[in-house]
Amino acid sequence: MSLVANPRELTAVSADGSPIHVEVYGPEGAPAVVLAHGWTCSIAFWAEQIRALSTEHRVIAYDQRGHGRTPGVGRPGHSTRALADDLEAVLAAALAPGEKAVLAGHSMGGMTLMAAAGRPGFREHAAAALLCSTGPGRLTAESLVVPLRPGGLRTRLTRGILGARAPLGPVTPVSRKILKYATMGPGTAPERVDTCARIVHACPRAARVAWSHVLAELDLDAGVRELSLPVAVLVGTADRMTPPVHARELARALPRCVGLVELAGMGHMTPVEAPEAVTAQIRQLAVTYLGVKEDA
Template sequence: MKRSAAAAPAPPVATRELTAVSADGSRLHVEVHGPEGAPAVVLAHGWTCSTHFWAAQIRDLSTDHRVIAYDQRGHGRTPAVAKTGHSTGALADDLEAVLAIALEPGEKAVLAGHSMGGMTLMAAADRPGFAEHAAAALLCSTGSSRLVAESLVVPMRPGRVRTRITRSILGSRAPLGPVTPISKRILRYGTMGPGAAPDRIAECARIVHACPRPTRVAWARVLAELDLAAGVREMRLPTAVIAGTADRLTPIVHARALAAELPECVGLVELAGMGHMTPVEAPEAVTAEIRKLVDAHLKPDARPERDRAEQDHAKQDQAKQEENA
């Protein structure tokens, strides 16, 4: 039986709230859920979303994990920034700041990023803070480049015309206004699978419509020019990829490309009929992938596997140095 939109559970209440300060002084809202001392999971949401987007994962994981979720700059409870504060470098700075304040020095966590959150992980992959704290990663419904050119939001053949129209739609300055039946239909078409439940469409609509227009427009421009191919190559840690086969915003070709290009891809999960909002559309599947990464790379009996991975990475670095000598 489907739940009505009104019956959708409220987002979990945080155990603690923190404020991370990024490299440029921007302040970020951070929430910590679950028991202290439990394996840590860090969640980075996507464009136009907020920590509420991860509500299902937080409710499930926080029973036996310490779950850290934060609002990207300009989203949710994190204040907006100046125009110059919108860049992939800023996203990487923000993630480093969150990891530094929420984790102990040297403490490892599984990092999961949806859409722009996954791009945040790619952007930060060569940062010291990422190397210090990331044990494994999940890239969820995301891509590293050619986001506008590959988008299927506009039902036309690929080419300059489709790219131009898609860019204008995604970067539109038109206000979203209140959530209405029409706006929910538009949102479902662009970002969710054809069989998405009405309550989950309504949940996504409430989150997306709450994003301030200047934030939505500013990040749309950044994503339109995105090129994080180098960041993908720097993600030298166990990384899983999950995406919906009906995703129009970041079509499945992106997930397949990431799985092929990642130095240590540990699995590609394709969710049949699911769209772009997979943590809300298929929460159990996304949560299960996070749990698998924790079991394999964070729990005490996973230490030998992590040691082997670190040794392999050290050998790769040595080989590169010898090639360049």
């Protein structure tokens, strides 16, 4: 899954001075969509959505700090505040003053939207949002990666696995099987597993470990309540990382939930596992809240 050729590249500067790598695809002046990827991923994770949407939309995607082409930072630079700062910087750099966009966040990208919900820059630019395979907290307690009954042991083991400092190393048949079990549905096509494995294994160890500690302590319930714009929620029924319990709780807690979609048999990596379904949700939000024509 290669990206559309020749994006326009920008560098957004976050509140602490960190540079954030941004890529813009599609026609200048077209209705805007902003994509925020998840933990251990990169812009490349959104390749199918960029390809499908950039014919009629201006698609803005960025690498979270320490991922892809955005440089890493020291441990103090990893926090939900930093996630929100970086998103605000991207919106300011890529959108005109007052310009509205549909924002889509997968996993940690969805948490980014929750963290930024009360920010002036977010409210200035966000018309609607998609929370994709994500949750606001209790991530290690609710995770199903470790096949044990809920409780303290499972939570501790999950925390240890997700925060492991060991390098992932090259992609191998064994590492693909582990990744598929933990993050993808049982019926996921081998080529899509390969795509995710290449992206995840490319994430620097320091960023992976630092962000795992942030996610383990996550508490964004207040941010969910501040998401007063229209929000759709999407999850795979076989998601072990952020199981459907999170999506259902989000749907109940959001002030303006406009839909909950549960994709049968899909795991955590829904933009890669079910690209058409994720793209369709983003496109529908653009039709409804940006005035994009139905045949776009």
